[in-house]
Structure formats: structure tokens, C-alpha cells
Amino acid sequence: MTPQTAIRMADYNSQMNRRLYQAAARLPPEKQHQECGAFFGSLFKTMMHIAVGDTIWLHRFAQHPDALSLREEMEVFTKPRTLDQQLFDTLAELDPYRRKLDLIIIAWAATLTPEQLGQTLRYNNMAGQSMEKDVALLVTHFFNHQTHHRGQASTLLYQAGVDIGVTDLMALVS
Known part of the structure; x- marks a missing residue:
């Protein structure tokens, strides 16, 4: 993971979320709420999980000593307690949060x-266990997690x- 790759992935993430939300609407x-046998049950719950996962990871990344602006941004977002926590009841409520x-x-x-990505981050996982991992690996996981569950949602x-159309990274990001 490089800073440039993180920027590309953040842009791709945003583009794909817009398309996903427009299609779901x-x-x-x-x-949207119909149970379909997916890992999180419904389309809505899958989309909620992506937002919950992002919120959890952003709170973790905000613990990095160099992440002052992220810490300030995340102060208004309550950290979810579970991976399937329902923050909102409708897509119309979830959409501005996602944006x-x-x-x-x-x-x-x-x-x-590059220096930050070369460091480690200590955080607590959802079971409360202390973890320490390479920041670059965690950022890669962060974006991979989004892509994985958006794939489920697009299915x-x-x-x-x-049909939300082409979702290939190479087709959408220059």
C-alpha cells in the first residue's frame, strides 16, 4: 500500500458507494430489507455492515499519533459495538452517513x-483483544473489506x- 494507492482506493470506494446507493434506492x-440468505441477510443490512465496518476502522486509524484531523472528524461518529449494529432504519437515513x-x-x-504506512497500529479488536499490525496492511484490509461486501450487495x-454496471477498479480509476 502506498499513499497514492490509498488515494485511488478512497476515490474508487466513494464512486462505488454512490452507484450502490443509487441502485439500491x-x-x-x-x-431493500428482504432477507435473502446473504451473510448479513438483506441488502440493507449488508450496506449497513459496510458503514459500520468503515466507522470502526476509522476510529482505529484515528488512534494513530499523526491522525489528528481524522480523530477530530470521527468524534461525532459513535463507535459501533457490533459488526451487525443497525445505525439507521432506512436507506434514506444511511445514505447521508455513508456520504x-x-x-x-x-x-x-x-x-x-510512506512513513505512517510503514508503522504499526495498536488497537482493540471487536473481542477487546489488543492487536498490533502494520498500518499498510490494515489500510489494504480496510479497502478490501469494502470491496468484498459491495460485491455481495451488487449480487x-x-x-x-x-444491475449497477461495471465495478472493475481498472475500468473506473485512472
Whole structure:
């Protein structure tokens, strides 16, 4: 992971989230919340999990000594207690939250330096265990996690008759 790659991934993340949310909004709320046998059940719960995961990781990244602006941005976001926590009841409520997260991710990615990516970050996992990992690996995981679950969400959309189009990173990011 390099600072330039983090910036590209933040941009890609934002673009894909816009497309995902626009596509999901074409479905009636009952279809968004319909249990489909996916890992998180429904399209809505899958999209909620992505936002929850991003919030958790951003709080962890904000613990880095050089992440003052991220710490300040994340102060208004309550850290979720579980990976399946429901922060909102509707896509219309989740959408502005997602947009704010994406802006924070883009701004944060632009601040990353090779030195920061070469350091380690100590954080507590969801079980409360202390962990210490390379920042570059954690940032890679952060973006990979989003992509993984957006893939699940795009499959659920496709099964519901909504195609979000090309999602390939190489086709969307220059």
C-alpha cells in the first residue's frame, strides 16, 4: 500500500458507494430489507455492515499519533459495538452517513505518508483483544473489506433485477 494507492482506493470506494446507493434506492424499501440468505441477510443490512465496518476502522486509524484531523472528524461518529449494529432504519437515513464517511476517507487517505504506512497500529479488536499490525496492511484490509461486501450487495441487487454496471477498479480509476 502506498499513499497514492490509498488515494485511488478512497476515490474508487466513494464512486462505488454512490452507484450502490443509487441502485439500491431504485428498489422499494421492502426489497431493500428482504432477507435473502446473504451473510448479513438483506441488502440493507449488508450496506449497513459496510458503514459500520468503515466507522470502526476509522476510529482505529484515528488512534494513530499523526491522525489528528481524522480523530477530530470521527468524534461525532459513535463507535459501533457490533459488526451487525443497525445505525439507521432506512436507506434514506444511511445514505447521508455513508456520504460523510466517504468524504472523511478521501480526506484521510490524502494525508497518509510512506512513513505512517510503514508503522504499526495498536488497537482493540471487536473481542477487546489488543492487536498490533502494520498500518499498510490494515489500510489494504480496510479497502478490501469494502470491496468484498459491495460485491455481495451488487449480487443481491442483480438478483433483484438491478444491475449497477461495471465495478472493475481498472475500468473506473485512472
